Amino acid sequence: MSNPQQLRYSKEHEWLSNAEAGVSTVGITEHAANALGDVVYVQLPEVGDTVTAGETCGELESTKSVSDLYSPVTGEVVEANQDVVDDPSLVNTAPFEGGWLFKVKVTDEPGDLLSADEYTEFAS
Amino acid sequence: MSNAPRLTSLDALHRSLGATMTDFAGWDMPLRYGSERDEHTAVRTRAGLFDLSHMGEITVTGPDAMKALNYALVGNIATIGLGRARYTMICQEDGGIVDDLIVYRLGETEYMVVANAGNAGIVLDAITERAAGFDAEVRDDRDAYALIAVQGPESPGILASVTDADLDGLKYYAGLPGTVAGVPALIARTGYTGEDGFELFVAPEHAEQLWRALTEAGQDAGLVPCGLSCRDTLRLEAGMPLYGHELTTALTPFDAGLGRVVKFEKDGDFVGRTALEAAAEKAAANPPRKLVGLIAEGRRVPRAGFSVVSGGEVVGEVTSGAPSPTLGKPIAMAYVDAAHAAPGTTGVGIDIRGTHEAYEVVALPFYKRQK
Numbered sequence: 488m489s490n491p492q493q494l495r496y497s498k499e500h501e502w503l504s505n506a507e508a509g510v511s512t513v514g515i516t517e518h519a520a521n522a523l524g525d526v527v528y529v530q531l532p533e534v535g536d537t538v539t540a541g542e543t544c545g546e547l548e549s550t551k552s553v554s555d556l557y558s559p560v561t562g563e564v565v566e567a568n569q570d571v572v573d574d575p576s577l578v579n580t581a582p583f584e585g586g587w588l589f590k591v592k593v594t595d596e597p598g599d600l601l602s603a604d605e606y607t608e609f610a611s
Numbered sequence: 612m613s614n615a616p617r618l619t620s621l622d623a624l625h626r627s628l629g630a631t632m633t634d635f636a637g638w639d640m641p642l643r644y645g646s647e648r649d650e651h652t653a654v655r656t657r658a659g660l661f662d663l664s665h666m667g668e669i670t671v672t673g674p675d676a677m678k679a680l681n682y683a684l685v686g687n688i689a690t691i692g693l694g695r696a697r698y699t700m701i702c703q704e705d706g707g708i709v710d711d712l713i714v715y716r717l718g719e720t721e722y723m724v725v726a727n728a729g730n731a732g733i734v735l736d737a738i739t740e741r742a743a744g745f746d747a748e749v750r751d752d753r754d755a756y757a758l759i760a761v762q763g764p765e766s767p768g769i770l771a772s773v774t775d776a777d778l779d780g781l782k783y784y785a786g787l788p789g790t791v792a793g794v795p796a797l798i799a800r801t802g803y804t805g806e807d808g809f810e811l812f813v814a815p816e817h818a819e820q821l822w823r824a825l826t827e828a829g830q831d832a833g834l835v836p837c838g839l840s841c842r843d844t845l846r847l848e849a850g851m852p853l854y855g856h857e858l859t860t861a862l863t864p865f866d867a868g869l870g871r872v873v874k875f876e877k878d879g880d881f882v883g884r885t886a887l888e889a890a891a892e893k894a895a896a897n898p899p900r901k902l903v904g905l906i907a908e909g910r911r912v913p914r915a916g917f918s919v920v921s922g923g924e925v926v927g928e929v930t931s932g933a934p935s936p937t938l939g940k941p942i943a944m945a946y947v948d949a950a951h952a953a954p955g956t957t958g959v960g961i962d963i964r965g966t967h968e969a970y971e972v973v974a975l976p977f978y979k980r981q982k
Contacts (some may be wrong), residue, residue: 523647524631524840527934527941528910548912549936550647550840553964579646 489607490516491583496558496606496607499541501590503600504581506593510565513558514587517545518610522565523549526578531589538589540597546586547578556588561595594600617662618752620757620815623672626834626912636729641952643838650841651936654804655978659827659837660765660822663810668733668752669724669738670845671913676720677747682881683741684712685864687874696784696801700864700872701734706886708867710734713801715786722931723752723797723812727854741882761825762770762845764980765832770809773827773830774798783807784978787847792824806980820926844933849944850904850976856915856930857902857944863887868902898926901952904977905970907941908927913970918962919945926951929961936979 494502500519504512520526538544538558545556567589571577572609578585601609615621616639627630630641641662653659671680680688686699701709710730713912715723724736731753739749761770771778776789776798786799813821826834826872833874852858857867863886864870874888879952905913919927927947935942943961951959954974960967
């Protein structure tokens with residue numbers, strides 16, 4: 488599997504897009520989606536919530552397990568992907584595209600996010 | 612004892628198919644090959660192929676084989692016809708369930724007992740000990756067999772294309788020796804998916820040849836390899852108990868709602884009889900918790916150990932839960948107080964990490980195939 492070069496990655500297997508007008512998109516990686524198996528339920532932070540880098544902000548439930556969703560950055564949630572709430576399998580089928588999870592107005596980000604190559608090595 | 616996981620004779624094949632492997636009862640087994648929902652759907656609508664080589668086979672032979680098993684197990688082994696199979700259990704002296712089993716009668720005085728992987732050693736030891744006073748030999752055949760299951764509505768056609776055995780004459784819960792894809796096999800019409808299907812016991816060195824032949828024979832019918840993950844959702848939809856979840860040593864068959872497997876009328880004593888008679892009387896007079904089905908109104912998935920609640924009180928416990936691919940909603944099996952166990956009971960919920968999610972009480976199974 489290939490991890491898009493233009494994204495940055497957390498060690499909790501989230502990806503973060505480059506900010507456009509201060510807003511970044513967050514999702515989980517294909518590696519994480521494969522490890523979870525079929526995702527059947529997604530609980531996302533709500534618009535207006537403040538999320539904190541490295542802290543849980545939601546839940547991803549698959550056939551066999553429940554995983555916490557961590558935020559890779561600190562900021563205010565400006566959009567949650569309703570499509571993925573309605574059809575959680577998007578996390579499996581399009582983790583870097585239609586399966587994105589939420590958009591956040593970033594106020595702070597930790598310095599330890601990984602590049603695509605670093606993440607690929609970390610997750611292998 | 613080594614802690615390294617045991618590998619089935621199909622291990623290399625699973626890895627070449629890209630299986631996600633998982634530890635299961637000390638064995639490295641395929642969890643899924645792709646999407647577990649697709650595998651589940653394949654078994655419900657077409658056919659699926661499973662490696663079940665981790666199951667534990669125990670052969671009991673000799674003039675007293677039937678009597679030895681009648682003493683060791685709670686079922687009536689005397690009434691199993693030649694070439695037939697029976698679902699039964701082995702219990703402790705106190706009535707607690709050691710394991711659920713399938714017993715195949717392979718010959719006049721030859722039986723094969725199939726135990727769950729995690730209990731195979733315990734069951735082997737118990738049967739060996741209990742058979743000591745009988746003219747019967749108990750043989751550990753765990754390494755003598757690989758077990759491949761082909762399950763689903765297309766499975767009779769697929770199997771028929773690679774065997775001359777009379778499958779039409781093979782009833783549900785029956786088994787006969789034959790040749791499949793050129794290798795000798797015990798062909799049993801049994802399974803754990805709620806579908807028609809077959810379980811094929813073969814020598815481990817023949818497993819790969821058989822797997823490849825079935826894969827090829829099933830290609831046009833849409834057969835896919837299937838892992839333990841979909842096996843669990845299939846058996847849950849079919850309301851079939853799983854050892855360690857619905858069945859434990861803390862429960863008698865009567866507590867588990869499976870008292871019908873205990874045959875008090877059979878000849879001779881059997882291990883657990885006294886305790887089980889008491890459990891049967893108690894169950895009749897004062898029903899214990901009942902095993903029921905629960906269907907979610909929402910989408911959050913219940914897991915084993917979660918509390919069933921009603922009016923703020925805990926009234927039961929989930930034993931198995933999963934999203935049901937066939938129903939499109941989360942489902943669970945749970946032991947629930949008799950007062951809340953009737954299908955249609957309202958106001959029942961499951962505590963899912965602090966939130967009480969509404970559930971509907973239904974009779975098991977959730978899914979029954981059309982015959």
